[in-house]
Amino acid sequence: MAQVIVVTSGKGGVGKTTSSAAFATGLAQSGKKTVVIDFDVGLRNLDLIMGVERRVVFDIVNVITGEAKLNQALIRDKRVETLSILPASQTRDKDALTKEGVATIIEELSKDFDYILCDSPAGIEKGALLALYFADQAIVVTNPEVSSVRDSDRILGVLQSKSRRAEEKKDPVKEHLLVTRYDPNRVERGEMLKLEDIQEILRIPLLGVVPESESVLKASNTGNPVILDEPSPAGQAYRDAVARFLGEDRPMRFVDAEKKGFLSRLFGGRAA
Numbered sequence: 001m002a003q004v005i006v007v008t009s010g011k012g013g014v015g016k017t018t019s020s021a022a023f024a025t026g027l028a029q030s031g032k033k034t035v036v037i038d039f040d041v042g043l044r045n046l047d048l049i050m051g052v053e054r055r056v057v058f059d060i061v062n063v064i065t066g067e068a069k070l071n072q073a074l075i076r077d078k079r080v081e082t083l084s085i086l087p088a089s090q091t092r093d094k095d096a097l098t099k100e101g102v103a104t105i106i107e108e109l110s111k112d113f114d115y116i117l118c119d120s121p122a123g124i125e126k127g128a129l130l131a132l133y134f135a136d137q138a139i140v141v142t143n144p145e146v147s148s149v150r151d152s153d154r155i156l157g158v159l160q161s162k163s164r165r166a167e168e169k170k171d172p173v174k175e176h177l178l179v180t181r182y183d184p185n186r187v188e189r190g191e192m193l194k195l196e197d198i199q200e201i202l203r204i205p206l207l208g209v210v211p212e213s214e215s216v217l218k219a220s221n222t223g224n225p226v227i228l229d230e231p232s233p234a235g236q237a238y239r240d241a242v243a244r245f246l247g248e249d250r251p252m253r254f255v256d257a258e259k260k261g262f263l264s265r266l267f268g269g270r271a272a
């Protein structure tokens with residue numbers, strides 16, 4: 001049986017799709033058969049970040065309406081053999097996804113895959129609820145900002161009340177905190193929330209901290225998940241997070257501000 005993992009946040013633009021692409025690629029690289037599903041009907045962009053947009057013929061809605069078989073819609077990644085992508089539809093009809101339809105897809109995928117990652121749309125409306133409904137585990141993506149932390153807190157409540165596990169009174173969805181776009185220098189200047197503050201509010205185990213990094217934009221522009229960018233700090237942080245997810249113990253990196261040199265302290269300049 002596959003493990004279903006939702007990548008969720010409540011708030012939009014925090015890095016869910018970036019993290020879904022990175023995580024799915026990382027899990028697949030470690031040999032796990034992994035499929036990543038884009039639940040963002042209408043705004044699909046996981047296929048772009050994964051660099052497969054030109055190979056999309058059918059999507060999740062086509063499968064649900066019976067216009068295509070699941071196998072026709074799945075796209076096999078060309079870089080990592082054990083990775084597949086199920087794209088979202090660009091239809092404006094948000095009701096095109098149904099619980100029964102998604103249930104059938106997840107059940108079928110469960111037979112072939114170790115991990116099913118669900119890239120959630122923003123909000124706590126239907127699409128986001130469907131993305132998290134079948135989850136066994138949740139990666140809650142949070143930026144070091146009050147509004148993002150508040151929305152993550154809200155989504156934690158939803159996970160524990162509206163998921164299938166909650167409805168069926170099973171063990172709760174296992175939650176992981178992934179802090180992204182973290183900029184230790186801005187945190188030190190008091191412009192962003194500290195890691196400890198975020199953890200204090202959300203109180204779920206920390207899976208990783210991904211630093212703000214230009215390599216993320218470069219990666220999405222070229223359609224290569226940032227985890228494949230070896231020297232990139234964000235890529236390294238995602239590799240650490242995947243390793244921790246798979247049970248390895250790794251120290252947190254990229255969480256401390258650069259130490260200022262004597263001269264910059266003297267003249268008040270910012271560290272380069």
Ligand SMILES: Nc1ncnc2c1ncn2[C@@H]1O[C@H](COP(=O)(O)OP(=O)(O)O)[C@@H](O)[C@H]1O
Nearest residue numbers: 012013014015016017018181211212213216217
């Ligand atoms: N670690 C990061 N460093 C810099 N930019 C990032 C980082 N993570 C995400 N972004 C940028 O933030 C924006 C939103 O990311 P995305 O993954 O699409 O978020 P969501 O799926 O939550 O809406 C994108 O422009 C992306 O390039």
Ligand SMILES: [Mg+2]
Nearest residue numbers: 016017040120
């Ligand atoms: Mg997204």
